[in-house]
Amino acid sequence: MKTLKIAIQKSGRLNEKSVELLKNCGLSFENYKSSLISTVSNFPLEILFLRDDDIPEYVQDGIADIGLVGENVIAETNVEVAYLQRLGFGKCTLKIAVPNDSDYKTILDLDGKAIATSYPVILQKFLDKENIKADVKTISGSVEIAPGLGLADAIFDIVSTGGTLRSNNLMPFVDVMSSEAILIGRKGEENNPLILELLQRIQSVMRAKETKYVVLNVEKINLDKILALLPGVKSPSVLPLAEKGWVAVHTVIPERDFWSHINELKAAGAQGIVVMPIEKIIL
Numbered sequence: 001m002k003t004l005k006i007a008i009q010k011s012g013r014l015n016e017k018s019v020e021l022l023k024n025c026g027l028s029f030e031n032y033k034s035s036l037i038s039t040v041s042n043f044p045l046e047i048l049f050l051r052d053d054d055i056p057e058y059v060q061d062g063i064a065d066i067g068l069v070g071e072n073v074i075a076e077t078n079v080e081v082a083y084l085q086r087l088g089f090g091k092c093t094l095k096i097a098v099p100n101d102s103d104y105k106t107i108l109d110l111d112g113k114a115i116a117t118s119y120p121v122i123l124q125k126f127l128d129k130e131n132i133k134a135d136v137k138t139i140s141g142s143v144e145i146a147p148g149l150g151l152a153d154a155i156f157d158i159v160s161t162g163g164t165l166r167s168n169n170l171m172p173f174v175d176v177m178s179s180e181a182i183l184i185g186r187k188g189e190e191n192n193p194l195i196l197e198l199l200q201r202i203q204s205v206m207r208a209k210e211t212k213y214v215v216l217n218v219e220k221i222n223l224d225k226i227l228a229l230l231p232g233v234k235s236p237s238v239l240p241l242a243e244k245g246w247v248a249v250h251t252v253i254p255e256r257d258f259w260s261h262i263n264e265l266k267a268a269g270a271q272g273i274v275v276m277p278i279e280k281i282i283l
């Protein structure tokens with residue numbers, strides 16, 4: 001079978017998590033900062049390291065079979081690709097922000113104003129949908145200084161903590177889009193067996209990340225109370241301990257369910273609770 005090609009970001013906010021995800025899928029490859037391409041030794045896969053902006057088009061045009069990129073970049077490049085899997089990292093929000101001392105009340109107040117952005121396609125779509133006629137000024141970086149320089153009345157940019165906005169006397173005004181990293185593929189190629197195998201590995205890594213292996217000890221008389229508090233992937237294993245009348249309960253549960261039940265588990269008599277990470281969960 002032919003070798004699959006995956007495009008990931010060469011350097012930047014998605015690079016490290018993308019490499020980590022592929023490594024956690026059991027793929028072995030060298031990750032030299034200088035190389036543009038890396039061959040996986042234990043799976044028919046080549047990794048292309050690219051600027052994130054180029055990834056959607058490379059996938060659409062078939063230079064790469066699949067790609068890992070922010071949803072915002074896909075939306076901005078206007079390409080037709082298949083969404084294979086949301087990946088849960090690289091989360092951010094694209095917002096319109098306005099100067100602190102402005103008196104805009106509703107988004108309609110943006111009518112006739114100039115908005116600076118590096119994401120003109122997403123912004124224009126939003127303005128069209130809301131029936132707002134604003135002047136979209138495309139600039140490639142440091143969008144947040146545009147109002148201070150008198151270049152624009154507002155900006156549209158990625159905002160995470162809001163620190164950059166605050167230090168430029170801007171405040172969030174409208175949330176336009178939330179984004180996370182996505183695995184994309186070419187339309188019509190979704191059933192390629194290599195893609196499906198890689199997808200299965202990615203999903204098992206993601207499931208494992210959210211889930212913990214929990215072991216605890218409990219006196220048999222309290223066992224039913226404990227089991228009622230542990231909604232597992234399957235029913236828990238119950239093993240006898242050397243000490244008479246005591247058992248160990250082993251289970252696999254979503255971490256958030258575990259934390260919300262920890263005090264109840266203790267009150268129900270659970271002791272020696274051990275929580276362990278899981279590498280993969282194959283269903």
Ligand code: ATP
Pocket residue numbers: 009010011012013014050051052053069070071072073090091092158159160161179180181
């Ligand atoms: P490249 O050199 O590959 O073009 P870039 O400078 O365009 O990189 P980065 O800043 O590395 O891009 O961001 C990559 C992606 O990470 C963004 O497109 C977005 O999807 C996501 N992201 C998550 N949080 C943030 C954030 N706080 N600021 C910017 N991007 C973020």
Ligand code: ZN
Pocket residue numbers: 051052053
């Ligand atoms: Zn980029």
